[in-house]
Amino acid sequence: MTFQQLVFFLFAAVTTLSALRVITVRNPVHAALFLVLTFFSCAALWMLLEAEFLAIALVLVYVGAVMVLFLFVVMMLDINIARLREGFAGYLPVGALVALIMVSEMVLVIVSGAFDTGAPEPAPATYSNTEALGEVLYTDYVYQFEIAAVILLVAIVAAIALTLRRRTRTKYQNPAQQVSVDRDDRVRLVKMKPEERD
Amino acid sequence: MRNGWLQPIADAVKLLFKEIIVPTNASRTLFFIAPMLSLAPALAAWAVMPFADGMVLADINAGLLYILALTSMGVYGVIIAGWASNSKYALLGAMRSAAQIVAYEIAMGFALVGVLMAAGSLNLGDIVRAQQGAWTTGWFVWPLIGLFLVYIISGVAETNRSPFDVAEGESEIVAGFHVEYSGMAFAVFFLAEYANMILISALTALLFMGGWLSIFPQSWAQTPYIGWLIGDGIHWFLLKTTFFMFNFLWFRATFPRYRYDQIMRLGWKVLIPVTLVWIFAEAAAIALGWKPWLS
Amino acid sequence: MPEIRNYTLNFGPQHPAAHGVLRMVLEMDGEVIQRADPHIGLLHRGTEKLAESKPYSQSIGYMDRLDYVSMMCNEHGYVLAIEKLLGIEAPVRAQYIRVMFDEITRILNHLLWLGAHAIDIGAMTVFLYAFREREDLMDCYEAVSGARLHATYYRPGGVHRDLPDTMPQYETSRWRGQKDVDRLNEIRQGSMLDFLEDFSRRFPGCVDQYETLLTDNRIWKQRTVSIGVVTPERAMQLGFSGPMLRGSGVEWDLRKKQPYEVYDRMDFDIPVGVTGDSYDRYLVRIEEMRQSNEIIKQCIKWLRDNPGPVMLDNHKVTPPKREEMKADMESLIHHFKLFTEGYCLPEGEAYAGIEHPKGEFGTYIISDGANKPYRLKIRAPGFAHLSAMNEMACGHMLADVVAIIGTQDIVFGDVDR
Numbered sequence: 001m002t003f004q005q006l007v008f009f010l011f012a013a014v015t016t017l018s019a020l021r022v023i024t025v026r027n028p029v030h031a032a033l034f035l036v037l038t039f040f041s042c043a044a045l046w047m048l049l050e051a052e053f054l055a056i057a058l059v060l061v062y063v064g065a066v067m068v069l070f071l072f073v074v075m076m077l078d079i080n081i082a083r084l085r086e087g088f089a090g091y092l093p094v095g096a097l098v099a100l101i102m103v104s105e106m107v108l109v110i111v112s113g114a115f116d117t118g119a120p121e122p123a124p125a126t127y128s129n130t131e132a133l134g135e136v137l138y139t140d141y142v143y144q145f146e147i148a149a150v151i152l153l154v155a156i157v158a159a160i161a162l163t164l165r166r167r168t169r170t171k172y173q174n175p176a177q178q179v180s181v182d183r184d185d186r187v188r189l190v191k192m193k194p195e196e197r198d
Numbered sequence: 199m200r201n202g203w204l205q206p207i208a209d210a211v212k213l214l215f216k217e218i219i220v221p222t223n224a225s226r227t228l229f230f231i232a233p234m235l236s237l238a239p240a241l242a243a244w245a246v247m248p249f250a251d252g253m254v255l256a257d258i259n260a261g262l263l264y265i266l267a268l269t270s271m272g273v274y275g276v277i278i279a280g281w282a283s284n285s286k287y288a289l290l291g292a293m294r295s296a297a298q299i300v301a302y303e304i305a306m307g308f309a310l311v312g313v314l315m316a317a318g319s320l321n322l323g324d325i326v327r328a329q330q331g332a333w334t335t336g337w338f339v340w341p342l343i344g345l346f347l348v349y350i351i352s353g354v355a356e357t358n359r360s361p362f363d364v365a366e367g368e369s370e371i372v373a374g375f376h377v378e379y380s381g382m383a384f385a386v387f388f389l390a391e392y393a394n395m396i397l398i399s400a401l402t403a404l405l406f407m408g409g410w411l412s413i414f415p416q417s418w419a420q421t422p423y424i425g426w427l428i429g430d431g432i433h434w435f436l437l438k439t440t441f442f443m444f445n446f447l448w449f450r451a452t453f454p455r456y457r458y459d460q461i462m463r464l465g466w467k468v469l470i471p472v473t474l475v476w477i478f479a480e481a482a483a484i485a486l487g488w489k490p491w492l493s
Numbered sequence: 494m495p496e497i498r499n500y501t502l503n504f505g506p507q508h509p510a511a512h513g514v515l516r517m518v519l520e521m522d523g524e525v526i527q528r529a530d531p532h533i534g535l536l537h538r539g540t541e542k543l544a545e546s547k548p549y550s551q552s553i554g555y556m557d558r559l560d561y562v563s564m565m566c567n568e569h570g571y572v573l574a575i576e577k578l579l580g581i582e583a584p585v586r587a588q589y590i591r592v593m594f595d596e597i598t599r600i601l602n603h604l605l606w607l608g609a610h611a612i613d614i615g616a617m618t619v620f621l622y623a624f625r626e627r628e629d630l631m632d633c634y635e636a637v638s639g640a641r642l643h644a645t646y647y648r649p650g651g652v653h654r655d656l657p658d659t660m661p662q663y664e665t666s667r668w669r670g671q672k673d674v675d676r677l678n679e680i681r682q683g684s685m686l687d688f689l690e691d692f693s694r695r696f697p698g699c700v701d702q703y704e705t706l707l708t709d710n711r712i713w714k715q716r717t718v719s720i721g722v723v724t725p726e727r728a729m730q731l732g733f734s735g736p737m738l739r740g741s742g743v744e745w746d747l748r749k750k751q752p753y754e755v756y757d758r759m760d761f762d763i764p765v766g767v768t769g770d771s772y773d774r775y776l777v778r779i780e781e782m783r784q785s786n787e788i789i790k791q792c793i794k795w796l797r798d799n800p801g802p803v804m805l806d807n808h809k810v811t812p813p814k815r816e817e818m819k820a821d822m823e824s825l826i827h828h829f830k831l832f833t834e835g836y837c838l839p840e841g842e843a844y845a846g847i848e849h850p851k852g853e854f855g856t857y858i859i860s861d862g863a864n865k866p867y868r869l870k871i872r873a874p875g876f877a878h879l880s881a882m883n884e885m886a887c888g889h890m891l892a893d894v895v896a897i898i899g900t901q902d903i904v905f906g907d908v909d910r
Contacts, residue, residue: 029281033228036274056263060307064270065300068277072296075281075289128259130320170525171719171888175463178718179711187776189784190765192749194757286502290524290891360615361712369510369613370892454712455615457892458524 236275291374399442548835735852741769
């Protein structure tokens with residue numbers, strides 16, 4: 001067993017175990033953190049495949065941003081676990097069906113021999129993953145890429161439009177007006193004659 | 199000793215020997231993992247830092263991306279600490295930190311995109327080498343001055359330093375995410391904060407100020423005796439890093455603290471638009487072949 | 494669905510921005526305050542009740558401990574009420590000394606307020622600067638009374654003793670060599686008035702220094718402008734006084750409106766704000782420090798030219814001189830009577846309000862003719878200000894609550910009494 005294989009099995013084991021824990025732990029925050037670990041060890045596996053750009057992008061986007069926001073929501077909502085488990089039996093047949101379909105699909109794909117390509121040739125040292133990816137994205141797949149970007153933009157606008165509301169009780173300040181305030185307009189020295197004593 | 203030179207050491211020794219108190223109903227494992235998670239990425243990022251030409255531990259192609267990915271990991275320490283402490287102040291600190299870091303990660307990332315466009319590489323060594331030129335004319339700080347300022351500001355915000363230290367917010371939420379920590383666990387958070395500060399300072403020096411490059415012309419390096427001092431070398435890198443470190447401390451002493459929503463406003467409404475416009479202008483300049491500095 | 498409910502935060506009593514022992518229950522929607530409920534009483538020492546069981550002169554020391562950052566002003570209110578009921582007036586020199594120390598105290602208070610307010614909002618250096626000047630003024634307290642904080646210097650019928658000719662000096666220690674000590678003592682060589690004159694010359698420059706750090710700072714403006722706005726009408730309805738009232742634009746100052754001591758002989762202006770937000774109140778207090786400095790200068794000038802008694806010669810109220818006591822039987826008896834039984838106030842009631850650094854500090858005494866008050870009521874300015882907390886903080890964010898506590902200049906000594 002080479003060193004690379006050892007590393008592969010280590011990270012593969014961590015990935016599988018933490019993925020299992022995601023669905024078995026009771027606490028949603030712990031589950032989210034296990035998902036982070038899964039992503040991270042996936043990134044390490046991709047790194048072994050010399051897909052360093054994808055690996056780092058996975059960490060950057062999913063671990064660094066998406067999961068942070070996910071945790072944000074999970075922590076804010078104080079989820080009542082007991083109540084979530086109430087309808088468990090009712091959903092079981094549907095869930096089992098979905099699981100069965102997914103497993104059979106995966107088995108079909110794996111036995112079809114699509115993955116029997118043999119080990120890929122190691123890329124030359126000057127080969128840049130990032131550059132290759134960029135070239136493909138901006139030439140062959142430029143329309144798909146741009147369409148995906150527009151869809152995401154629309155999603156952002158929609159999400160903001162849905163949540164934006166002006167709260168009546170909140171006092172708002174206008175930063176431009178705040179900053180333009182001048183000292184001399186705000187305080188005046190009043191000359192006053194002392195009043196007579198009684 | 200006079201003037202308190204040994205005080206930092208005394209503080210560290212004190213913290214080492216202090217008891218670590220775990221709050222009731224705290225999530226014990228996460229409570230202890232959190233400080234490690236905040237320190238580890240800050241230290242791991244140094245693997246790809248070139249101190250001088252060739253003086254780098256791992257000379258990888260995607261060095262800049264690697265650093266971005268690792269700095270974005272640092273927020274987990276803060277979030278987990280805030281949640282695991284089972285304290286309202288800590289949770290508030292974690293929430294503030296999560297929102298702030300996600301916002302400033304984008305501004306920082308865009309500022310770095312400008313740099314890598316100018317350098318045409320993600321390798322930190324290549325980025326520095328792309329900044330060679332007479333005197334300091336090659337430094338990216340001149341053509342990318344806007345991105346440089348955005349990077350410094352979001353760097354300060356990323357490290358949760360004043361005036362963006364709302365996650366800690368001494369006078370508002372006591373100590374924010376690490377309010378329940380004591381002893382060495384607390385000290386590790388502090389070490390992480392300072393490690394991050396040094397990291398950001400070093401990165402600013404590398405990406406915008408020519409890293410180990412001297413401010414004097416190359417030919418002067420042949421001067422007898424003091425040539426090594428004038429020529430490129432690690433001392434220039436350290437000098438520049440120290441300068442930015444000093445700025446961090448200077449800001450802290452001078453500025454009041456932003457309010458949480460004002461930080462978000464600054465990040466989303468000011469810094470990100472600035473970077474977008476700057477990157478667009480830079481891309482146009484590169485496409486048109488107009489490269490006064492970026493040759 | 495989990496129901497949406499407000500986040501309740503217990504702010505204090507052990508909180509860096511609680512200014513002592515403020516406990517506040519905050520109800521927040523996210524970070525926006527929906528309700529702020531201040532709880533007081535954690536520093537209640539029963540000053541009013543304690544005073545009922547002691548001769549009048551023995552309660553002066555309690556007054557120092559009310560608002561423990563403006564000690565002599567508290568004494569002043571109490572002493573003035575006693576004098577009013579007794580129908581006596583302090584000698585003119587004592588009145589000038591009192592006015593001078595009232596203004597020193599105002600600067601002391603405003604310096605602490607400035608430092609604390611700035612550090613609440615996150616600016617560290619102002620705090621250190623403010624304490625540098627406070628140190629000098631504390632030395633004046635020490636020179637005149639021997640104590641740096643709780644002076645017990647004002648007495649019914651005058652002040653305890655005349656201004657000293659020497660200032661306390663620094664001494665060398667393990668941490669401070671001869672050279673440092675000489676540098677520090679250089680301005681402390683002459684009399685107290687010399688020292689104070691030197692201080693009043695330096696002080697406007699120091700205020701400029703604080704202002705360069707804050708007044709035009711964008712962040713400072715964003716944190717104070719339109720935060721905690723109180724309209725003039727509302728300020729009067731809420732019972733505001735002092736800088737809180739003037740910040741809202743009401744031209745009211747007891748030193749001008751109901752002059753006491755020699756304030757009517759002083760030439761000074763009243764700074765008044767415009768919109769009633771935190772920034773205006775900040776500017777008003779900054780200007781007040783400058784005006785106080787002017788008053789101090791005028792007092793120094795007068796005090797230099799006009800020596801004289803600082804205590805009434807009425808030994809039914811003021812203790813006789815020590816030398817006289819050694820030879821004179823009557824003085825000895827006066828001394829004994831004064832320090833055991835005290836003096837009796839005529840039956841009746843008196844209210845004396847003074848312009849305390851925080852607002853109107855009032856002392857209301859009801860006497861049944863005994864040697865101690867039947868009832869003593871203290872009107873603390875901070876109490877009225879704190880009760881406006883909910884109104885001022887609602888709709889603002891958590892960080893603004895801290896700024897509002899700062900702008901109200903809350904000190905728990907006088908709120909809880």
